[in-house]
Amino acid sequence: MSSPETSSLPRSFFQALPDGEVLTASHWGLFYAKTKDGRLVAVRPFEGDRAPSPNLSSLVEHPYSSARIQTPMVRRSYLEKGSASRAGRGADEYVPVSWDKALDLAAGELRRIYETYGPSAVWGRSYGWKSTGSVNNAIALMQRLLSLLGGWVETGNSYSTAAISTILPYAVGGKLFKPTAWPVIKEKTERIVFWGCDPLITNDIDWATTLHQGIAEIRKLKDHPRIRTIAVNPLRPKTADVVGSRWMPVRAGTDAALMLGMMYVLITENRLDRAFLANCVTGWNEMEAYILGTEDGVKKTPEWAEIGCGVPAQQIQSFARELSEHRSMIMFGWGPQRARYGEQPPWMAVALACALGQIGLPGGGIGVSYHYESGGWPVGKGPVLGQIPARPKAVWQSAVPWKGSRAVPVARMADVLACPGKVIDWNGSRIEYPDIRLVFWSGGNPFAHHPDTRALEAAWRRPETVIVTDAFWSATARHADIVLPAATTLERNDISPIGTSTNDGIVFMRQVINPVGEARSDYKIYSELAKRLGLGDAFTEGLDEAGWIQRLYEEAAAAGAAQNAELPAFADFVKNGVHLYAQNPAETRFTAFADFRADPEAHPLRTESGKIVIYSKRIEALHYADAPAHPTWIPPFAADQTSVHGQDAQAQEERKEGLGDWLELVSPKSGARLHSQLNPVTSARSNIAGREPCEMNSVDAAKRGIANGDVVKVSSLRGAILAGAVVTDGVRAGTIVVRHGGWFDPQESSDGAIDANGCANVLTPDDPASALSNGNIASTALVQVEKWRGELLEVRAFNAPHLGK
Incomplete structure (x- = not known):
């Protein structure tokens, strides 16, 4: 207990109450904690929380978990x-x-x-x-x-944003730039694209604590009279289910190919704002030459893009036209950049936003933090x-x-x-x-x-x-x-x-x-x-x-x-x-890049040209084989194509094995915890068959004889885990989902070393995204999935290890 001799307040202000209720805070929001006989017995949300977290209730059990360390x-x-x-x-x-x-x-x-x-x-x-x-x-x-x-x-x-935080300073002069305010979005935007994110899950937490304004604003999009939403993601996000978004199930790691196909449509149908590109962008000519195939002989048509990303060419065409014909905001997430060549998807998204020509217009353009810490909510007026x-x-x-x-x-x-x-x-x-x-x-x-x-x-x-x-x-x-x-x-x-x-x-x-x-x-x-x-x-x-x-x-x-x-x-x-x-009234009208668009010379960006950079001479001068000078489609290691990545030995070995039985793992955030925090107390409610869920498409499950609730073995060249099957059509065929943050539980089985609880990172490669960022690539891996027929190992991760005397 604290000993507050150096505070001007009496000791009683800092003492726990055996019986009572006090206000405190967590990553999941502010809450009132009720005690009885010195034990926490209940919590209730702070009245100012606009969308209280369902995880708050887990805090009652948290301090008394069997995983608690009680002595040195x-x-x-x-x-x-x-x-x-x-x-x-x-x-x-x-x-x-x-x-x-x-x-x-x-x-x-x-x-x-x-x-x-x-x-x-x-x-x-x-x-x-x-x-x-x-x-x-x-x-x-x-x-x-x-x-x-x-x-x-x-x-x-960071593990969260290495690739995007490295490439955006080259492209727009800053890392996670301040997004357009939600009041502007609600007034002006007609189309919102949740690209590679699930904001109703990730906005549940904050590095400090939160009032959840971002979740409240996103929930209001359901049945909105003007705004329509689209979710681009290998899995159907919770956000899409709640607000009724149209789901575009892109293949993991292929977002850049999809965007190139869209830009081909915008160019060939004369939908570009040429004046904006001339005034505010450098390197567009090189980018356009790449898209049209004059650089490398390959036209990045929707039909070409379909082969890589799995989205039908006709949908790619109509998607590009739809965003061009409406005031559109791309709410880009961080999942696509936690992959090999992870700098390319966010840079390509900036290029797509330039092609759409709406950067700096109220309600249009791109933002990269709407899914995190209530990004876009007006900043309060205070220290x-x-x-x-x-x-x-x-x-x-x-x-x-x-x-x-x-x-x-x-x-x-x-x-x-x-x-x-x-x-x-x-x-x-x-x-x-x-x-x-x-x-x-x-x-x-x-x-x-x-x-x-x-x-x-x-x-x-x-x-x-x-x-x-x-x-x-x-x-x-x-x-x-x-x-x-x-x-x-x-x-x-x-x-x-x-x-x-x-x-x-x-x-x-x-x-x-x-x-x-x-x-x-x-x-x-x-x-x-x-x-x-x-x-x-x-x-x-x-x-x-x-x-x-x-x-x-x-x-x-x-x-x-x-x-x-x-x-x-x-x-x-x-x-x-x-x-x-x-609330600061000026913050409610904020539009990202508005001053820059209005007068690029008076409000230059902190880039090599003072403008948005789509072809970087600084990156070109580095001569990195895995970091081209403009946004580029480089097939990910999971694709059956030759990689340019010099450290791709594991990918070469995986291709030798044949792709017929391999599935693509994505490892997004879980709504039941913060990374691995709360896992000991939420696992009983979120786990399947006593371990982490493995979400897979019904076609892939049927091919392998797997039913809902089965224990499955998921393996890669790096290791193997046990997980509980969740058969769903909310994951595209060829993809499985094991969410990040499950506690590592290494054990020996009749089939060799295996993780009994389902830690997804047992499966993922520890290679750098590129020499530019050296970011982690934990979002994707090639895996095989089969029904587990060995002994059902007891999950030991949430108990104290063996203690001696």
Whole structure:
């Protein structure tokens, strides 16, 4: 429990109530938590939430899950042999130890690694979604400690948006640019295309917390008198079912081919806005030459596109005409870019939007974040709440020279661990992997989000020490040497912004219950580690959790005063629990690229030409075989065509096997969890036959003798999983869906090594999207599916591992 001597408020403001109801927040929204006899018994949504998450109810069970880590743990072989025991990670039993013992061990290893190898030997990126809260931000706290120790190996890009965030700065001068406001959409738009996204699922969560305005706006599209919606996706999204969208089942990884066929129609039927292309776009002539076949001898006709993408040519023609004849907004998702050559679909979508000529017009053009954090909802008028600083100036100065590059692509993490000294190309640079000796992970689960989980498991055994702080026995915690049990959001005090993209206000997160077992808040854990390393004062700056909550709030209040957006006094804010901002009227009229379209010279983009770039001389100068100078159709590894990708050995091997029995896996987000968060408590409701669902078309199921509810084996060249069959016509033939985030549960079966729960990334390849982004390609893989006839393995992922004494 917090000890708020450094806050101006009485201790009672920060204590859990044995019986009562308090307001707090989570990634799924604000809610009231009710306790009885010190136990959480019920939750109800905040009255300002416009579309409360169905996952809120799972939070009642969450802190009491069987997967909860209740005491500090050390892997037995590590306790006995230290780093010489690395081969036992993921298999050893764990021994409970005291907090003093665990913290002393962790601090000792940090000291040894920094003194012996220096900060270039430390992986401190700790990628993941953490838990809501600006003080107990697990990743920021860990990096704050490592910064004081001298730093760590930095990373670039993300698992979510590596390819799109790399290509859009070349194309439009920014990464995930601000989208046109929803009020403008409702007033002007006639056609909305949900391209490669399912916003009713992905808008359920927020990096901080949310009021779900995006979901509310999308639901209003059902039976709208003017707006019609189309969903382009290998599976029929939940969004399409709810709002009545027309579904266009494109083949996975072939969006670029479909868009080329559409642009052929727009060009040959004289539907282009030539004035817009001349004023606002560079490189269109080269793009048009490619589409018409004068560049490579291949006309990108709808008939040509049909062969690649599976959408009938007549539908491609009518789709292009429909968007051209109506004010149309392409709401482009991030799924298509998590694939080989993932830069091409979003760049091609920009080219399509240029061909349609509606960029910068109210309600028209393209947006790339409507599916995330209520993108498009007008930003509130108020200060942005900060977080505890993650990068203070170093106190320790290492005498060991830095080895390797200071930053690496985040999605190459397993390759970095396995291959120190390897040199790769990355967006115009040549980088060398450092030699990682210590991994510190907090607030994330790479054994869910990283591709080719089996290869990750092997690479994970190379560092000398792995330290993990977590509240639950995720697969990452099960592969650690030292495990420090963290409190959940319900078990500590904190503060959070509301709406990462929308900035709707600030919420006080009052502690609901006392920590389960011996769990401690992240702030307490890292403060104790810092103290053991002689960095206690530098880490805490004399403040405890309550003191930091008050500091962050008062810093926001000072910024608000400068913006004429006054915040209430801290005491009043804590008593009320929440402060919501007024809407900024100017934000309700925002149209993306409107100023640029009106006067490109006065409002240039941050691109090489100041205009939208469809042919990039900067990319051309890199001479990457897998990153052409203009948007290009490159057959994905799952296609039965020769790939230009230099690292495509796995694809070549898969083609030798023959494509007759192979299906294309897509791995979208699940509506039952956030990545892997909540999986221990929602699995009972969402799983089929006790494990992750495998959605497949009825034609593919019948061919394999598979019925609804059967346990199936899904395998690729990288590994195999068990899953529960869901036979549906909501997935195109030739495609299966196993949703991302299922917990890794490796076991031995009569048929060899297999994941018993259904972790999709056991199947996916850990290759880079291209040398440009080095993004992950976890959205697609070639797989085989068959009815499982072996023993039904018990799912063990959600229970604590074997504990010794």
